[in-house]
Amino acid sequence: MPEPAISSSRPRVLSGMRPTGKLHLGNYMGALKNWVKLQGQYECYFFIADWHALTSDYADPSQIAPNTMGVILDYLAAGLDPEKSVLFQQSRVLQHAELNLLLGMITPISWLERVPSYKEQQENLTNKDLSNIGFLGYPLLMASDILMYQPQFVPVGHDQTAHVELTREVARRFNQFYKLDGREVLPEPQVLLTPSPKLPGTDGRKMSKSYGNTIQLSDTEPEVRKKLKTMVTDPARVRRTDPGDPDKCPVGDLHKVFSTPETLAKVYDGCRSAGIGCIECKSWAADALVQLLQPIQDRRATFSESQAEEILEAGSNRARARAEQTMQEVRAAMQLVRVTEQPRKPVAIGGRLG
Numbered sequence: 001m002p003e004p005a006i007s008s009s010r011p012r013v014l015s016g017m018r019p020t021g022k023l024h025l026g027n028y029m030g031a032l033k034n035w036v037k038l039q040g041q042y043e044c045y046f047f048i049a050d051w052h053a054l055t056s057d058y059a060d061p062s063q064i065a066p067n068t069m070g071v072i073l074d075y076l077a078a079g080l081d082p083e084k085s086v087l088f089q090q091s092r093v094l095q096h097a098e099l100n101l102l103l104g105m106i107t108p109i110s111w112l113e114r115v116p117s118y119k120e121q122q123e124n125l126t127n128k129d130l131s132n133i134g135f136l137g138y139p140l141l142m143a144s145d146i147l148m149y150q151p152q153f154v155p156v157g158h159d160q161t162a163h164v165e166l167t168r169e170v171a172r173r174f175n176q177f178y179k180l181d182g183r184e185v186l187p188e189p190q191v192l193l194t195p196s197p198k199l200p201g202t203d204g205r206k207m208s209k210s211y212g213n214t215i216q217l218s219d220t221e222p223e224v225r226k227k228l229k230t231m232v233t234d235p236a237r238v239r240r241t242d243p244g245d246p247d248k249c250p251v252g253d254l255h256k257v258f259s260t261p262e263t264l265a266k267v268y269d270g271c272r273s274a275g276i277g278c279i280e281c282k283s284w285a286a287d288a289l290v291q292l293l294q295p296i297q298d299r300r301a302t303f304s305e306s307q308a309e310e311i312l313e314a315g316s317n318r319a320r321a322r323a324e325q326t327m328q329e330v331r332a333a334m335q336l337v338r339v340t341e342q343p344r345k346p347v348a349i350g351g352r353l354g
Contacts, residue, residue, distance in 0.1 A: 011152040013038055013192060016047035016090065016145060019067035020057060023074040024214035025289070026199045026207035028296075029257065030157055034194035036079040038155060044085035045149050045319060048072060048312075051090050051097075052141065055134040056210075072308045074217050077300030082311045090145065092316035095323035099330060100137075100144040106173050107140050115139045116162050143167040147186045148323050154189050157196030164191045178333040185329045197257045200250035204232040218297065221290045228282040228289075234271075237278060244271045244278075251278070251285055258288040 015035065017027060038044055048071050053064050068089060075087055090096055113136070146154055146167045154164045168188040175184040200206065201213025208214070215227055234249035236242060246252030246267050255267050263284055270276030 010041065010043045012043040012045065012149060013153045013155055014045040014047075014146055014149045014151045014189075015155050016049045016052075017071060018049045018052045019064055019071045020053050021063075021067060021209040021214075022070050022216045022218055024207060024209065024216045026201075026214065027074075028078060028217060029199055030196040031155070031194070032075070032078040032080070034155055035085075039081060039084040042153070045088070045151070045322075046075065046080060046085050047088045047090050047145070047319065048075075049090045049142075049145065052138055055132070055138045056128055056130065058132070058134065059128075068312075069305055069308060070218075072312050073300055073303055073305070076303050076308065076311070077217065077296045079299070082315060086315050086318050086322075087311060088315040088319035089312055092313075093148075093320045093323050095320065095327045096141070096144055096148060098327060099148055100141045102330065102334065103140060103144055103147075103170055103174065104137065106177060107170055109136070111166060111169065112136050112139055115166060139163055139166050140170065143170045146189055147171055148326050149319075150187055150326055151189050152187070153192035155192040155194045157194060159196070161191050161193075164189060178330075180329055180333040185326075185333045198253055199257060200253050202227050202231045202250075204250045215289060217293060218300070219293065221286075224289050224293070225283070225286045228286045229279070231282060233278045233281075237271075237274075240277050241274050243274045246271050251282055254285045255281075255288070258292060259284065260288075263288070 015031065017023065017031065023032070035044065035046055048068050050064050050068050053067070054061060057064065072087065072089075076082075080087060117139075142163055143166055146164075147170070154167070156164060171186040171188045174186050178185065201208065201211055202215070203211065203213040205211055205213060215224060219227070228251070231251055233251055234244040234246075236248070237244040246255065249271070252267060252271070255264050259267070266276075267281055267284065271281060
């Protein structure tokens with residue numbers, strides 16, 4: 001028997017991440033750190049969106065399963081608690097596919113084409129053919145993921161509000177067509193804006209697995225320092241004696257997020273006066289990152305893969321129970337009759353049973 005869904009009077013939130021690689025500092029600062037804080041205030045559902053990973057990695061899905069294990073370990077390492085949050089894997093809850101199919105019947109293609117990240121990723125991921133239905137429709141699958149749990153809020157940064165707005169539009173359209181005993185089935189979730197600091201990757205662009213410019217949560221101290229040494233800096237500092245501007249430097253942006261006020265003051269003074277070189281500045285940034293990552297990595301080491309698998313399976317069972325509650329309402333509102341399967345009776349064929 002599946003475990004019962006969480007019953008709580010607290011408002012519900014839902015969010016997830018794609019297992020397209022190891023999680024990095026951008027994932028932590030933009031989402032995970034905030035999720036950990038939300039556990040004490042909300043009824044939380046956090047999932048691993050492995051079907052979403054197929055929208056871009058369909059040609060070689062061999063890493064999705066190991067990446068899924070890596071993500072759940074990173075979730076636990078960051079401080080997500082399976083006693084406080086439902087941690088689950090998207091593909092283990094088949095109701096997500098069912099709701100996506102049904103919502104696809106009423107969603108105009110033009111709504112999907114106007115999502116900002118649709119064109120943005122096509123422009124940036126030029127090494128992949130993204131001209132497939134899955135990539136076009138991933139915002140609708142995302143909407144289905146959200147609406148499945150009828151949450152009041154979706155915790156996102158400013159750059160993701162367009163996805164929540166599409167979700168609201170889809171819910172509104174569904175509720176216009178279908179009602180259950182006169183009431184709306186899919187409530188429109190609200191955006192729960194969470195802090196999402198500007199976090200550059202080692203090449204100066206936004207830190208992203210797609211760009212290969214990340215500092216991962218599992219990177220060792222030598223790996224962190226090696227990556228920081230090659231990080232781009234203020235282009236005005238061609239020579240050691242040239243003054244620079246931390247506000248125009250990706251390393252300066254890291255200091256603003258992770259360094260102490262005292263270190264940040266030294267960075268501004270030393271960089272603008274050419275009193276310090278970029279190597280020394282990068283070393284200070286690495287010190288701050290290592291200090292942040294060490295407790296996360298220590299916590300990760302306390303979980304085995306078998307323990308993480310048990311947590312993922314238990315969470316998926318709880319999510320499935322909650323998802324089925326929504327789908328029963330959706331099917332009823334759409335007047336879809338689910339015929340209970342009966343044992344197949346033998347049929348007489350040519351005088352014999354077949």
